[in-house]
Amino acid sequence: xxxxxxxxxxxxxxxxxxxxxxxxxxxxxxxxxxxxxxxxxxxxxxxxxxxxxxxxxxxxxxxxxxxxxxxxxxxxxxxxxxxxxxxxxxxxxxxxxxxxxxxxxxxxxxxxxxxxxxxxxxxxxxxxxxxxxxxxxxxxxxxxxxxxxxxxxxxxxxxxxxxxxxxxxxxxxxxxxxxxxxxxxxxxxxxxxxxxxxxxxxxxxxxxxxxxxxxxxxxxxxxxxxxxxxxxxxxxxxxxxxxxxxxxxxxxxxxxxxxxxxxxxxxxx
Ligand code: HPA
Numbered sequence: 001x002x003x004x005x006x007x008x009x010x011x012x013x014x015x016x017x018x019x020x021x022x023x024x025x026x027x028x029x030x031x032x033x034x035x036x037x038x039x040x041x042x043x044x045x046x047x048x049x050x051x052x053x054x055x056x057x058x059x060x061x062x063x064x065x066x067x068x069x070x071x072x073x074x075x076x077x078x079x080x081x082x083x084x085x086x087x088x089x090x091x092x093x094x095x096x097x098x099x100x101x102x103x104x105x106x107x108x109x110x111x112x113x114x115x116x117x118x119x120x121x122x123x124x125x126x127x128x129x130x131x132x133x134x135x136x137x138x139x140x141x142x143x144x145x146x147x148x149x150x151x152x153x154x155x156x157x158x159x160x161x162x163x164x165x166x167x168x169x170x171x172x173x174x175x176x177x178x179x180x181x182x183x184x185x186x187x188x189x190x191x192x193x194x195x196x197x198x199x200x201x202x203x204x205x206x207x208x209x210x211x212x213x214x215x216x217x218x219x220x221x222x223x224x225x226x227x228x229x230x231x232x233x234x235x236x237x238x239x240x241x242x243x244x245x246x247x248x249x250x251x252x253x254x255x256x257x258x259x260x261x262x263x264x265x266x267x268x269x
Contacts, residue, residue: 170214
């Protein structure tokens, strides 16, 4: 089986539902085994993977990001759309809004960040992140969002990724806003960076589920996040499917280009 397009579902997005001809697949990788669903939408095959597991049993810091990306690559995936739930750092970006993220700031601490750890993939590899999210996929998302009525979205935004699983303090949120972050979440890194290391196109659509700590008039709860996600899940599923089937076959981005500089080769013979 070969499937080129994939969805990674975040909080509140645990099943693909509108896919037909569904197959449950277990993919073995050197990082662990991954369950995914493969099915078709308008004759296009799409793989679906629930980041937190089907029952949301994996917290952000325990997700096996390397296995997930390696498994998608293993079945032939070249392009991934991922959903992320986020808190908003901006008063003008309220719950229910969508963000086509174009930059990230990484504050994670205890995660396996790379395939190039010397144990699995070798060599010293420093990957370029000038354009962290695939511009072609982001543009396809934007085209679909522009066709939707009553959808509030921004086509750029900086996602700051915290280690979690706790929410942030108001002081942290104030600092993050000064750094230029627009939204905060706990799962986009290292998913996005591993996808690039693997040469895959990757974009995330973030749903604002709450104002961040200190901006929100009340304390933060996971229930609020899940409730807002539940209100928008049908729309997000639709946006993802429509975006994926609209993507041109030709990849006109640099996501699959690897740096070819190898220290050993340069210094050696
Ligand atoms: N902080 C971190 N992660 C989140 C938030 C938040 O406010 N909302 C949804 N995911």
